[in-house]
Amino acid sequence: MSTKNFETIAIRTQTERSQHKEHSAPIYMTSSYKFDDAEEMRALFANEKDGNVYSRYSNPNTSELIEKMALLEGAESGWATATGMAAVFTTFAAFLKSGDHVVSSRSVFGSTHQLLSNIFPKWGITYSYADLDKPQDWEALIGPNTRMLFVETPSNPGIDVIDLEFLGNLAKKHGVLLVVDNCFATPYLQQPLKLGAHLSIHSATKYIDGQGRTLGGIILGSQELIAEIEGFARHSGPAMSPFNAWILSKSLETLAVRMDRHCDNALKVATYLEGHAKIKLVKYPFLPSHPQYEIAKKQMRQGGGIVTIVVNGGVEGARKFMDGLNMFSISANLADTRSIATHPATSTHSKLTEAQRLEVGIEQGSVRLSIGLEHIDDIIADIEQALA
Numbered sequence: 001m002s003t004k005n006f007e008t009i010a011i012r013t014q015t016e017r018s019q020h021k022e023h024s025a026p027i028y029m030t031s032s033y034k035f036d037d038a039e040e041m042r043a044l045f046a047n048e049k050d051g052n053v054y055s056r057y058s059n060p061n062t063s064e065l066i067e068k069m070a071l072l073e074g075a076e077s078g079w080a081t082a083t084g085m086a087a088v089f090t091t092f093a094a095f096l097k098s099g100d101h102v103v104s105s106r107s108v109f110g111s112t113h114q115l116l117s118n119i120f121p122k123w124g125i126t127y128s129y130a131d132l133d134k135p136q137d138w139e140a141l142i143g144p145n146t147r148m149l150f151v152e153t154p155s156n157p158g159i160d161v162i163d164l165e166f167l168g169n170l171a172k173k174h175g176v177l178l179v180v181d182n183c184f185a186t187p188y189l190q191q192p193l194k195l196g197a198h199l200s201i202h203s204a205t206k207y208i209d210g211q212g213r214t215l216g217g218i219i220l221g222s223q224e225l226i227a228e229i230e231g232f233a234r235h236s237g238p239a240m241s242p243f244n245a246w247i248l249s250k251s252l253e254t255l256a257v258r259m260d261r262h263c264d265n266a267l268k269v270a271t272y273l274e275g276h277a278k279i280k281l282v283k284y285p286f287l288p289s290h291p292q293y294e295i296a297k298k299q300m301r302q303g304g305g306i307v308t309i310v311v312n313g314g315v316e317g318a319r320k321f322m323d324g325l326n327m328f329s330i331s332a333n334l335a336d337t338r339s340i341a342t343h344p345a346t347s348t349h350s351k352l353t354e355a356q357r358l359e360v361g362i363e364q365g366s367v368r369l370s371i372g373l374e375h376i377d378d379i380i381a382d383i384e385q386a387l388a
């Protein structure tokens, strides 16, 4: 385990440089690799020697990204995938078989919900949903065929939080895997593997890139579990491209300073909006009014960059507010340098019924704000004039 600090690891972990002595990492755009002789080829294929064989398995750029992410999150090993959803799918598919059952937090990313509710049932894999704000309900849902607990904390867009140490102990007691989608927090704010999780998943598309440029996914865990992931991924082929790995490894160099600013800005926005006459509710993990404030403080370094609000006046109030924003982008994405407003009820969560939306804290007036890196005075001024 590295004794260096987060920022230093993110900047100084790098693959060996070539004879050109380039300071910044080059991109290795190659599908395959050559061997010195037939014996080296045999040894690499027999896993008797480390090295690159084919870029569906490994590439210097993906290896650098994985090494950094593993060091930053305290993982032994990792695997990179083309998208965050490929990371989620690969994790489910590598560990679940027909007859298995998953207990998942109800408020999962839309496509994860689709995997659980529409795709895995075809293969005989079932699931139950539990709520982040009702940790006491989780244990009763674990049955003899339960193989995995899956959780997103903080949740999207409800910004609910659950105690990961509590879930880690529950997973241990029942001999099941705890898998955490750590996308909203990043390794800078929350390190699930240190709290008892077996695997941590990231959509690198979000804060790891943080600039709205590229898609990517990463799975982190023990050598033993990542070997199982590898066994599935080498043959099913969800590999990340070297170009995207290069971008994401570069992005990690600035993750800490970006997250500090995202979090500072988001806390200022949340504080400004709380108590505003036109706002019914503000959800942000590091506001003392948040129902799981103490848990958030215990397991997160800061509160993250997402603030979810409920605007008075239902869907009309939310739309009027969003259409009044001049600087914020209206987009379904999040975790960009640019501030973004989303109306979950009519976009990301429009496929749910009203009752299902209310169960995960989405009202008609809910607006998810992804607070960017513009100057805080300009961010608040835009919100202020839109509410006026």
Ligand SMILES: *Cc1c(COP(=O)(O)O)cnc(C)c1O
Residues within 6 Å of the ligand: 083, 084, 085, 086, 088, 109, 152, 156, 181, 183, 184, 203, 204, 205, 206, 215, 216, 217
């Ligand atoms: C975006 C997102 C994903 C999916 O990631 P993609 O890179 O878009 O495939 C998964 N989980 C969470 C929490 C996300 O926000």
